[in-house]
């Protein structure tokens with residue numbers, strides 16, 4: 001990435017769009033993007049899943065289906081948002097697609113990458129998990145830089161890696177916190193929202209062609225959520241990356257950034273299709289979004305059955321949440337959207353996208369060196385990990401040493417030493 005690009009990159013949360021990308025933010029006028037591949041490499045990643053079931057075994061109490069026959073697709077240059085009430089299976093769907101399901105789960109159905117059954121090779125995909133697993137003693141800049149050293153190939157110079165790290169930090173609006181420690185238990189550092197952004201930085205450093213994000217905006221205020229999501233969306237539009245994100249409560253501005261929407265309730269699809277057409281789908285089935293209400297709030301309110309509250313159906317009086325979900329799932333199964341999803345999936349099957357190429361990363365030796373250095377920095381700064389341990393070992397040494405203090409070198413002293421050793 002050119003240094004000039006770094007210098008000219010926008011200041012805190014100011015994002016510059018050219019007219020084409022601005023236009024692309026209007027979901028109704030957005031055109032399918034040309035797939036150019038990331039970093040000038042081979043084309044994008046098409047992901048399809050058909051009749052996907054995920055079952056979890058609960059030991060003696062039997063098994064439970066978390067996902068029930070989901071079908072869908074994600075295409076390069078598009079953002080697919082997975083939405084639904086808490087516990088509906090959003091993270092499970094992401095995990096299943098990314099091949100990260102736990103050992104007590106089993107899955108059936110077909111998941112294809114570029115029309116082939118193949119594993120996601122190194123560097124092709126990245127996954128931003130819901131929990132931030134960061135080294136608390138490092139500063140934001142260090143955390144991202146070490147990650148760049150570990151992930152990017154040896155053929156890239158250190159200065160380029162530093163540039164990439166700095167650029168990514170700027171893109172996530174973290175430049176003001178670059179020298180602040182991440183912090184954790186007992187040590188105040190950056191805020192929860194900033195930690196979220198550091199986690200995203202670390203994952204997008206390698207410019208993966210397929211990006212999974214699990215609740216990327218949790219802990220962010222609405223402005224930060226918008227800037228972070230729009231940054232991710234606009235970058236990926238430019239490079240033809242495929243983004244699949246689960247999200248809880250997008251503002252209407254964030255919602256407008258999504259191309260497709262997968263709405264789940266208790267592991268079943270309530271809606272899959274263009275995000276901008278979801279409103280029409282709900283209206284036509286008797287659940288119109290009230291004026292001045294955020295459509296995504298309305299969708300979630302309608303399909304959340306955790307709280308018993310009847311919902312107004314435009315032409316059928318009040319309906320229980322169960323009934324509303326039933327109406328919508330059945331309506332989806334018989335809708336044009338469902339047919340279009342099936343058509344899209346079979347069209348993607350026919351495309352021969354080819355096998356994914358593995359990207360190179362830092363060599364084993366380099367990774368060992370970077371990890372050792374990072375570990376020393378961490379130990380040096382962590383009072384509990386390093387200094388207290390040192391004090392304990394010192395006290396132990398002194399305590400053990402005093403056992404033999406002034407024992408002498410005579411025959412009887414040797415006997416005493418042996419007795420002390422046995423003791």
Ligand SMILES: Nc1ncnc2c1ncn2[C@@H]1O[C@H](COP(=O)(O)OP(=O)(O)OP(=O)(O)O)[C@@H](O)[C@H]1O
Nearest residue numbers: 056066085086087088089090091092093102104105
């Ligand atoms: N490995 C597992 N073992 C047992 N239960 C599981 C497992 N994975 C998921 N579940 C259950 O499946 C359901 C869906 O979980 P999941 O994490 O996918 O929901 P979610 O929609 O992402 O929720 P949230 O929005 O709260 O993160 C939950 O009831 C969860 O307890």
